[in-house]
Amino acid sequence: MPSEKIVRRRLADGSVKTYAYARHAPRVWTLGRVVTAYRSSAEFARLSPETKRAYGRALGYLEPLAAVAVADIRRRHIRAIRDALAQTPGMANQLVKTARVVLNFALEEDLIEVNPLYRMKALPTGEYQPWPDAEIDAAAALPEYLRRAVVLALFTGQRLGDVCRMTWADYDGATIRVVQGKTGARLWVPCHRDLRAELARWERPAVTILTHLRRRPWASPHALGTVFATVAAKTPGLSAVTFHGLRKTAAARLAEAGCSTHEIAAVTGHASLAMVQHYTKGADQKRRASAAILKLERREG
Numbered sequence: 001m002p003s004e005k006i007v008r009r010r011l012a013d014g015s016v017k018t019y020a021y022a023r024h025a026p027r028v029w030t031l032g033r034v035v036t037a038y039r040s041s042a043e044f045a046r047l048s049p050e051t052k053r054a055y056g057r058a059l060g061y062l063e064p065l066a067a068v069a070v071a072d073i074r075r076r077h078i079r080a081i082r083d084a085l086a087q088t089p090g091m092a093n094q095l096v097k098t099a100r101v102v103l104n105f106a107l108e109e110d111l112i113e114v115n116p117l118y119r120m121k122a123l124p125t126g127e128y129q130p131w132p133d134a135e136i137d138a139a140a141a142l143p144e145y146l147r148r149a150v151v152l153a154l155f156t157g158q159r160l161g162d163v164c165r166m167t168w169a170d171y172d173g174a175t176i177r178v179v180q181g182k183t184g185a186r187l188w189v190p191c192h193r194d195l196r197a198e199l200a201r202w203e204r205p206a207v208t209i210l211t212h213l214r215r216r217p218w219a220s221p222h223a224l225g226t227v228f229a230t231v232a233a234k235t236p237g238l239s240a241v242t243f244h245g246l247r248k249t250a251a252a253r254l255a256e257a258g259c260s261t262h263e264i265a266a267v268t269g270h271a272s273l274a275m276v277q278h279y280t281k282g283a284d285q286k287r288r289a290s291a292a293i294l295k296l297e298r299r300e301g
Contacts, residue, residue, distance in 0.1 A: 032066030050181035058098035138237030157250030161221035255280035
């Protein structure tokens with residue numbers, strides 16, 4: 001492409017004058033520019049606050065590619081960043097998911113012809129494990145502000161973000177109102193008598209039920225999760241636990257009590273009954289196996 005634009009004009013005396021103008025190169029759509037456009041899109045605006053935060057953390061890992069033309073992004077570029085996060089496979093997979101969404105946005109805007117991340121495999125993460133009774137007991141050794149987070153999650157079955165955002169105004173002395181950050185589902189969660197007893201003893205220094213060490217609301221669920229993981233790793237009996245495992249524990253305890261899948265979902269807010277069944281399969285197996293042996297014993301007298 002020529003570096004100059006040539007324009008010829010005929011003057012009043014009949015002569016022709018030639019003008020040369022510098023030709024401005026079109027602005028390149030870099031990955032960073034696409035990310036900025038995506039953040040301003042209606043598609044991004046429709047996401048829940050929790051999802052926006054998750055995407056924001058993942059997009060931070062794409063910063064080294066911000067100046068690269070989006071049309072030049074290849075599968076290997078994202079895979080290299082994913083593999084560098086292999087020690088935290090959940091974040092590695094969130095990175096791939098978020099990058100795929102951004103590149104789909106570029107595809108819809110006709111900035112690329114194919115999404116290079118199509119069908120990129122996720123790293124294996126394993127499953128969140130429910131907390132055994134011994135680990136629940138070990139949580140008593142946590143600092144009080146973190147122990148309370150465990151209690152609230154264990155008895156309500158809610159995600160970290162929803163537990164973090166619960167306010168005293170949400171609690172009426174018998175139930176807690178929840179609007180789930182991930183799904184937008186509105187729940188009415190009756191409080192177990194042990195939770196009611198706990199809440200009756202807790203002071204109320206802030207609008208939120210949970211506060212950090214300085215008795216103020218947590219800046220974000222991510223902040224609570226980071227502090228919890230750091231402290232739990234140093235607490236005897238808790239080094240292998242995850243906070244999300246408490247959600248699975250709550251569902252398993254309801255299953256062990258004989259609750260149906262629909263009843264469990266009414267508490268936890270799971271939109272998929274299949275996911276509830278997945279969460280409670282261990283408890284269901286234990287209950288059914290116990291019932292089977294009891295029947296055998298009764299038959300044999």
